[in-house]
Structure formats: C-alpha cells, structure tokens
Amino acid sequence: MYRRxxxxxxxxxxxxxxxxxxxxxxxxxxxxxTGGLANLFLFVxxxxxxxxxxxxxxxxxxxxxxxxxxxxxxxxxxxxxGIHRYAADGFIIAALLHLFRxxxxxxxxxxxxxxxISGMFLLFFGGFVGVTGYILVWDVRGLTVxxxxxxxxxxxxxxxxFLADLLTGGQGLxxxxxxRILLLHVGPASMLYVLLGWHYVRLRHPKVWPPATWVLVCxxxxxxxxxxxxxxxxxxxxxxxxxxxxxxxxxxxxxFWLAGYLPALAVVVLVAALFAIGYVIPYVARETPQEMxxxxxxxxxxxxxxxxxxxxxxxxxxxxxxxxxxxxxxxxSRAAQxxxxxxxxxxxxxxxxGICIGACPFEALELPGMLESEIxxxxxxxxxx
Amino acid sequence: MSTTPQMQTATPASGxxxxxxxxxxxxxxxxxxxADAAGRLRAHPSVTIIRVPCSGFIRPSWLEDTLKAGxxxxxxxxxxxxxxxxxxxxxxxxxxxxxLQRRLARRKIPAERLAMLAYGLHDVDAFLAEVAxxxxxxxxxxxxxxxxxxxxxxxxxxxxxPVQTEEGA
Numbered sequence: 001m002y003r004r005x006x007x008x009x010x011x012x013x014x015x016x017x018x019x020x021x022x023x024x025x026x027x028x029x030x031x032x033x034t035g036g037l038a039n040l041f042l043f044v045x046x047x048x049x050x051x052x053x054x055x056x057x058x059x060x061x062x063x064x065x066x067x068x069x070x071x072x073x074x075x076x077x078x079x080x081x082g083i084h085r086y087a088a089d090g091f092i093i094a095a096l097l098h099l100f101r102x103x104x105x106x107x108x109x110x111x112x113x114x115x116x117i118s119g120m121f122l123l124f125f126g127g128f129v130g131v132t133g134y135i136l137v138w139d140v141r142g143l144t145v146x147x148x149x150x151x152x153x154x155x156x157x158x159x160x161x162f163l164a165d166l167l168t169g170g171q172g173l174x175x176x177x178x179x180r181i182l183l184l185h186v187g188p189a190s191m192l193y194v195l196l197g198w199h200y201v202r203l204r205h206p207k208v209w210p211p212a213t214w215v216l217v218c219x220x221x222x223x224x225x226x227x228x229x230x231x232x233x234x235x236x237x238x239x240x241x242x243x244x245x246x247x248x249x250x251x252x253x254x255x256f257w258l259a260g261y262l263p264a265l266a267v268v269v270l271v272a273a274l275f276a277i278g279y280v281i282p283y284v285a286r287e288t289p290q291e292m293x294x295x296x297x298x299x300x301x302x303x304x305x306x307x308x309x310x311x312x313x314x315x316x317x318x319x320x321x322x323x324x325x326x327x328x329x330x331x332x333s334r335a336a337q338x339x340x341x342x343x344x345x346x347x348x349x350x351x352x353x354g355i356c357i358g359a360c361p362f363e364a365l366e367l368p369g370m371l372e373s374e375i376x377x378x379x380x381x382x383x384x385x
Numbered sequence: 386m387s388t389t390p391q392m393q394t395a396t397p398a399s400g401x402x403x404x405x406x407x408x409x410x411x412x413x414x415x416x417x418x419x420a421d422a423a424g425r426l427r428a429h430p431s432v433t434i435i436r437v438p439c440s441g442f443i444r445p446s447w448l449e450d451t452l453k454a455g456x457x458x459x460x461x462x463x464x465x466x467x468x469x470x471x472x473x474x475x476x477x478x479x480x481x482x483x484x485l486q487r488r489l490a491r492r493k494i495p496a497e498r499l500a501m502l503a504y505g506l507h508d509v510d511a512f513l514a515e516v517a518x519x520x521x522x523x524x525x526x527x528x529x530x531x532x533x534x535x536x537x538x539x540x541x542x543x544x545x546x547p548v549q550t551e552e553g554a
Binding site: 204 | 404406408411412424425433435436437438439441442443444445446447450451454455456465466467468470471472473474477478481503505506507508
C-alpha cells in the first residue's frame with residue numbers, strides 16, 4: 001500500500017516537473033532548487049534578524065513597545081520586520097517542498113539517510129525557532145502561543161512540568177521569561193547552520209543556492225509582501241487578557257491551532273509521531289531489490305590491480321564516497337605500476353550510482369550488479385543483430 | 386506524431402535502418418512500454434535500449450567501442466538537467482560526451498553519430514521524436530555514396546551495404 005502510493009506520488013511529482021519545464025528552462029525549474037531556496041530564505045532571515053536584534057528589548061514591559069518603535073520610528077524598520085516575517089513562511093514552504101519532493105523521488109535511498117536525518121532535525125528546529133519568534137512579539141497572540149506551548153509541554157509525561165518551567169524560566173511569567181525565549185530563538189537559529197553542515201557533509205557539490213533569477217524573485221516577493229501586507233502586532237500582551245480568536249499562521253502554528261480542538265497530550269503525540277515517521281522514511285524502501293533492477297547494482301568496487309591513483313573518481317563522486325590512500329603496493333597493469341595512491345570506496349557513503357565507473361579511464365572500478373562486460377556484450381549483441 | 390512518417394521515409398533511403406544503441410538512465414525516461422524484452426524500441430526496431438543506474442555511470446570508451454563495432458549511432462539519455470538523482474550525473478556525462486565528440490571529430494568520425502539527450506520519466510513522446518530525428522540525421526550519414534534513391538534497392542543489395550558503410554566509419 002505504502003509503496004504503491006509512493007510510486008503514484010513519484011509519477012505525479014515528475015508529471016508536475018514536465019508541466020513546469022514547459023514554462024521554465026529545466027535549469028531554472030524552481031522545484032529543482034527547493035533546498036537552495038530554503039537556504040536563501042534562511043540567509044534573508046539571519047540578515048533581517050540581526051537588524052531587529054539591535055532594537056529588541058526582552059522585558060515584559062518593553063518588548064511590545066520596542067517592536068512598535070522598530071516598526072513605526074526606525075527607517076525601513078517596518079519593511080525589514082515584514083521581510084523577517086514573510087521570509088520565515090518562505091523558509092518553511094521551501095523546506096516542506098524540499099522534504100516532499102525528495103521523499104517522493106526516492107532521494108533518501110542507500111546512504112542518503114544522513115542528509116535526510118539532518119533535514120528532519122532542521123525542520124524541527126526551524127519550526128521551533130518560528131514559534132519562539134511569535135512569542136517574542138509579545139502581543140496577545142504571542143502570549144496565547146506561549147500559554148498553549150506551556151500546556152503542550154506540561155502534557156508530556158514525567159518531564160512535562162520541568163520542560164514548561166525551562167521554557168518560561170520558573171513557574172509562570174517573570175522578567176527572566178523573554179530573555180530566555182530570545183535565547184531560544186537565536187540559539188536554535190544559529191544551530192540550524194551547524195545542522196546544515198551535517199546536511200551537506202556527505203555531498204561533494206551540494207546545490208546550496210538557487211539560480212540568480214530565483215534569488216532576485218524570492219527577495220523581491222518577500223519585500224513586496226512586506227510592503228503590501230505589513231507585519232503588525234495585535235494589542236500588547238497583559239497577563240489576564242483572554243486569548244480571543246487569533247489569526248494563526250498555518251505554517252508554524254498548526255499544532256497550536258490543533259490544541260484548540262484536541263487534548264494537549266494528543267497534539268504532542270501527533271507531532272512526535274510525525275517526526276518519528278520522518279526519521280524512519282529513509283529505511284523503508286519503496287521497491288524490493290528485484291524491482292529496482294539497474295537502480296540497485298551494489299556498492300562500487302575498486303579493481304585494485306588496475307587503479308593508477310589518478311584521483312578522477314575521487315573528484316567526480318558526488319557523495320565523497322571515494323578516498324585516496326597511500327598505495328601500499330604497486331598495481332598490476334602497466335599504467336598502475338608506479339602509482340602513489342589507491343582509491344578506496346567507503347561502503348557506508350556509496351549510493352550505487354556508478355558515476356565513478358564513468359570517471360575511470362583505467363577500468364579500475366565496477367558495480368557488482370552491472371559489470372562493464374555485461375554492458376559491452378549487450379551493446380555488441382545489439383550491433384550484431 | 387511525427388515519428389511514423391519519418392521512419393517511412395528513412396528506411397528505404399539507405400536500404401536499411403541505422404543501427405543505434407541507446408544507454409538510458411533508469412531514473413530518466415520510462416521505456417518499459419516502448420521496448421521489448423531485448424530492449425528494442427517498438428517504434429524503431431533498429432534501436433536497442435540498455436538501462437543503466439545513472440547516465441554518469443557510462444564510460445565514454447563504451448560509446449566509442451560500440452561505434453567501432455559497427456553501430457551507426459549511439460545516444461545517452463539522462464534526466465533533465467538539474468534533476469539528476471545524484472545532482473551531477475547528467476552534467477558530467479554531457480561534458481564527457483562533448484569531449485568524446487571532439488575526439489571522434491579528430492579521427493574523421495562524424496560527431497553527430499553520438500548524442501546526449503535529457504528526458505524525464507514522462508517525456509516519452511518528446512524522447513521518441515528526438516530518437517526519430519536522430520535516426521534521420523544518421524540516415525544522411527549512413528550511405529557514403531547513395532545514388533540508390535531513384536531505383537528502389539533490391540533486398541539482395543542491402544546485405545552487402547553495411548560492410549561498405551563500416552569501412553567508411
């Protein structure tokens with residue numbers, strides 16, 4: 001069932017690509033750059049966030065007033081605040097598109113689990129940073145979000161009360177609360193870059209940045225949205241104000257919206273379950289090895305005697321799965337007689353794509369499931385026929 | 386749509402359809418419905434498809450050897466540029482094909498006998514049209530001197546022709 005649905009989704013995703021490729025040249029298809037777009041929005045968030053940080057006062061009495069001052073008195077302050085607000089939506093949209101696209105197109109297979117797992121962490125902390133950002137505005141909505149967050153944390157068995165106190169800095173609100181929330185906004189946001197390092201570490205040339213056209217379009221869209229629909233605070237938060245109907249942001253605050261309809265524990269379990277499923281995805285293959293056929297030809301093998309240590313496979317492997325080591329002995333072929341280096345494939349990083357085979361002019365690499373002799377024999381048979 | 390008329394004109398011109406081997410990335414254009422068990426395209430039986438894990442897997446020497454072994458043309462199909470599952474496979478292959486074409490040209494082998502294509506899973510129609518166009522381009526190359534156009538070639542002649550063309554290649 002799961003596999004059939006996923007196959008249908010794979011076909012639908014690529015069908016969508018066909019439609020988009022009619023509009024844009026394939027090099028500019030935005031769906032090929034969802035990861036780069038998320039990274040772009042994150043960069044915009046960091047720049048605008050640093051600007052806002054200069055003006056923010058993390059105190060119960062001053063927080064809302066400092067945001068008002070930023071929006072109304074500081075030149076371009078309101079614009080930059082809106083950019084910060086809408087770039088956050090852009091980040092989550094791009095990240096979710098990135099997640100679903102890579103899920104549906106099998107980009108989690110074999111040793112691609114490392115980018116996938118780090119990606120789930122990025123999504124989790126990205127969402128958390130967004131939620132603390134809403135609290136920092138310190139209007140009625142922020143206070144409501146904090147209250148619901150408190151309830152959700154308290155619903156966690158055993159550790160709940162401890163986590164809730166950790167969030168607000170002791171029982172209930174105090175002057176320690178907002179500095180703590182500010183730390184929980186800026187700290188995890190900085191940590192996203194550490195996680196991005198993990199996200200990229202196994203990729204040789206990750207597409208970290210979208211094409212210039214899309215950089216301009218996205219920055220322009222965010223600026224335009226900020227100018228047309230300025231980000232505004234609702235009334236200042238005062239303990240005692242009843243959390244009336246607040247407009248909720250679907251991208252960040254979905255669990256908080258759900259908390260109005262479901263028991264807190266159910267929401268916590270739901271969110272935990274969604275992330276747990278996310279961590280399992282790369283380990284449940286869509287197809288059996290038989291169905292994969294040429295797509296599962298086994299980990300590349302170095303043919304020791306032919307390797308000349310030329311490093312061509314090392315430069316072309318897109319997953320840094322090949323390392324060059326000092327050759328402990330000379331090779332067998334004439335070209336390999338005086339080699340200084342030897343290529344070694346790290347099984348745990350190989351995704352069985354075979355790009356190293358195409359890079360090697362010395363016949364020193366093979367995929368066990370698809371030998372060179374098999375290809376050349378089939379080609380020869382086709383020519384003879 | 387345009388494939389059938391092209392084939393009809395192509396076959397009699399040289400007396401035989403150009404033999405073509407296509408190496409196709411298994412993530413790229415879907416050919417299960419297009420080809421028989423041996424990999425021959427139903428629309429163009431002289432074209433044989435071999436599925437490979439990624440277009441970047443193809444060693445350029447295989448393409449060269451296949452041409453030397455008597456194939457009239459060889460093509461590689463990767464995913465649309467930008468959509469390679471391994472990010473770089475089709476870009477790398479495009480560069481390798483470019484290099485091989487320059488190498489072939491230095492040896493007086495027409496570089497048009499080698500082609501790098503990029504079609505996604507659903508681009509079946511565009512892929513077939515491009516294959517037909519490729520066959521048509523080969524068609525112009527296959528007979529070194531073909532005044533056979535006015536007189537319809539007899540079936541007996543077709544058997545001897547390939548040997549001559551391969552010398553030329």
